[in-house]
Amino acid sequence: VTPPYVLTVNGAExxxxxxxxxxNLLYVLRERLGLPGSKSGCExxxxxxxxxxxxxxLKCACLVLAASAVGSEITTVEGLQPSRGEFxxxxxxxxxxxxxxxxxxxxxxxxxxxxxxxRNPAPTDLELREAISGNLCRCTGYGRILAxxxxxxxxxxxxxxx
Amino acid sequence: VTVWxxxxxxxxxxxxxxxxAQVLAGGTDFLVEVNAGHRRPxxxxxxxxxxxxxxxxxxxxxVRLGAAVTYTQMLQPDLAGLLPALAHAARxxxxxxxxxAGTIGGNLGTASPAGDTLPVLAALDAVVEVAGxxxxxxxxxxxxVTGPKRNALSPGELVTAVRLPVLxxxxxxxxxxxxxxxxxxxASLALAVDIEGRTVRCALGSVGPVPLxxxxxxxxLAERVDWERPAVTxxxxxxxxxxxxxxxxxPIDDHRSTADYRRHAVRVLxxxxxxxxxxxxxxx
Numbered sequence: 001v002t003p004p005y006v007l008t009v010n011g012a013e014x015x016x017x018x019x020x021x022x023x024n025l026l027y028v029l030r031e032r033l034g035l036p037g038s039k040s041g042c043e044x045x046x047x048x049x050x051x052x053x054x055x056x057x058l059k060c061a062c063l064v065l066a067a068s069a070v071g072s073e074i075t076t077v078e079g080l081q082p083s084r085g086e087f088x089x090x091x092x093x094x095x096x097x098x099x100x101x102x103x104x105x106x107x108x109x110x111x112x113x114x115x116x117x118x119r120n121p122a123p124t125d126l127e128l129r130e131a132i133s134g135n136l137c138r139c140t141g142y143g144r145i146l147a148x149x150x151x152x153x154x155x156x157x158x159x160x161x162x
Numbered sequence: 163v164t165v166w167x168x169x170x171x172x173x174x175x176x177x178x179x180x181x182x183a184q185v186l187a188g189g190t191d192f193l194v195e196v197n198a199g200h201r202r203p204x205x206x207x208x209x210x211x212x213x214x215x216x217x218x219x220x221x222x223x224x225v226r227l228g229a230a231v232t233y234t235q236m237l238q239p240d241l242a243g244l245l246p247a248l249a250h251a252a253r254x255x256x257x258x259x260x261x262x263a264g265t266i267g268g269n270l271g272t273a274s275p276a277g278d279t280l281p282v283l284a285a286l287d288a289v290v291e292v293a294g295x296x297x298x299x300x301x302x303x304x305x306x307v308t309g310p311k312r313n314a315l316s317p318g319e320l321v322t323a324v325r326l327p328v329l330x331x332x333x334x335x336x337x338x339x340x341x342x343x344x345x346x347x348x349a350s351l352a353l354a355v356d357i358e359g360r361t362v363r364c365a366l367g368s369v370g371p372v373p374l375x376x377x378x379x380x381x382x383l384a385e386r387v388d389w390e391r392p393a394v395t396x397x398x399x400x401x402x403x404x405x406x407x408x409x410x411x412x413p414i415d416d417h418r419s420t421a422d423y424r425r426h427a428v429r430v431l432x433x434x435x436x437x438x439x440x441x442x443x444x445x446x
Contacts, residue, residue, distance in 0.1 A: 001165040021163035022196055022203055043197040045190055045260055046344055057234075058259045063193040065186060067165040068208040112258070133343030134257020 001067045010079030025069055026050040026061035029076060037077040037107045048135030051108040052076050058115040077107040080114055089155040090114055099148035101139030109135045113149045122153060165206045171293050171322055177207045178318045179295060185320050187230060187268035190260055223328055229267025229321045244328050247352050250335035251278045257343050267321040270306060273313040276368045280307060281352035282335055284365035284373035288326045294319030307372045331355035332439040336431040348419040349427040353435040360389045369411035369424045379406035394440045404433035
């Protein structure tokens, strides 16, 4: 891989120019591609604020060497909703349930909850807790986040039936 | 910086001929060091495109795991059923996104004393397959991990696979840390019962520079097993076994814990793991 290289993010090809090849994916998304939805918290995989989907798999963007993601399909929090201003069931549930306080962890949690619900549409409380065990929230105590995840699971089930 | 993304082991070995080349597996250790400025890679050989490293096969009485098999793969029921202690250990690693990224080859490459799969590999006498400019070679895991964050890889070599025996009998992996998720082991222990071979295997993590086998404790307990059932009828045996296990520990004080607590914790883990392995019904 040599610069400039191409990353496929939210279905669109992005040319990454003038980059140091040691940059992590989170830095490239935020600072080079203008996608600041993924947050930079710990830069060591502890906080989950930078959660993204790479080839269908939940990853911490800060632990992905951006240049190694050439050819991969990357989905960020910006790519989950059908269009700007429209919310997914998970995002809607976060608003309704009051699962957002300072909001810093929210994008990572939204991505992680989308990931678990895509594989397990009706998770138990314990399964949800494990699914978000890599996402730190220092405001909410997680109760409203878990309630939002269950509300989103219910809304998605109704969408499928109806 | 140059980044190579080889698609075969041969290509990876060729790229690693560069003396500046560093292997990138799941990135959960490598990128932490890069992000903190502790590692300034010049040449990176990423293994993520080498399909054969991501697969596992059953070969008779063995399972062969490609080096890039992730913790999440170890948790899948088909593999977890063959290697239950490895699945227990994988479940304790990080969080779902970390388990999606981290690999068994990476755990060996980093060779941290706290590496969660390493006590399991030691207890099962795993064999590490290594490829390099001189060809391929097998290294038993106890010879592979040579010290804290040191391993037996020569320049230009990489881990390509790990072979583990499929044993009939209960297996346990237990770990002490400050919470369930996102925790680096303060003390850990793997225990496997081999009903066919009539042996007990036990190895410790985070209480020494390398994973430690508790061989004297293993044979002491194996002599007290009624292998026809199998069962241990003397309830006091597990406590004595645990005391023998703890004698093997060579813990240190560090920012995560003290040597005294680690020696205590590993003894408790040993007693619980043995009691659980031999509880009525566990060996059915």
